[in-house]
Amino acid sequence: MARADRTQPEATAPAASQPTIVRPYGDTTGDGMVQVSFTLPIPHDKKAEGAAAQLAAKMGIDPAMVVHAKPMGPDFTFFVVYGTVNHLVDVSKVRVVERDFPELTSAQVNQTIRKRLRRKMSVVGACIGTDAHTVGIDAILNVKGTAGHKGLEYYREMKVVNLGAQVPVPDLVEHARTERADAVLVSQVVTQRDAHLTNVRELSAAFREAFPAEKRPLLIAGGPRFDELMAAELGVDRIFGRGTTPGEVASYLVDALIVRRRERTHA
Structure with missing residues (x-):
């Protein structure tokens, strides 16, 4: 998954007014x-x-x-x-996942999908394994969204299917196939004994087995205890942590699908 690792150290030195070493x-x-x-x-x-x-x-x-x-x-x-x-903290050595895509308004997202995909984008979301906490996936998918940000159901050019809680991975794969999903979003809140990591690895393996690489939907995992640097290790395209808004996810999906199509065209 070529887009999984978007991590890098700070590319430029901090401004003179911002010290590198802090306490x-x-x-x-x-x-x-x-x-x-x-x-x-x-x-x-x-x-x-x-x-x-x-x-x-x-x-x-x-x-x-x-x-x-x-x-x-x-x-x-x-x-x-x-x-x-x-x-002491050396700020120059801090590694984070920077946003590497433009953040779009809902109107821009809809317009881009119409112009570039020329069909509705299909998105399937769920909480997998034994995780019954749907607050995260609902905040991203449901039209009411979170903190004043409308969820993906609000976007007219997206077809959103929210499967809810405790969805077995094989069922999610089958729904993704039936819905011809462009993207699969998984939320994980339960983290005892690293259950969120185990579940996402199972998810990734199942989709790799079920879909050829060029037809596999984007796999996105989210939750408050994920390390965003672990996307490649877990086999997903992106990890979103706490504070993520539906608009950020929508913007990423549009950018990633367009980039993937462009790379496929020029391959």
């Missing part, structure tokens, strides 16, 4: 102050607070101040710790 900021610039929260499986008492301070010290927070402690039932305690770290 956390709390009260004054570069003071290294951080605030962390966690839960320990012990009842709340003085010893519990001492245990929280010890853990924070092992995390490199020194001095560490336990600024909040609250019992979470009889056997657990929630803590907030504030303190200083000496670690």
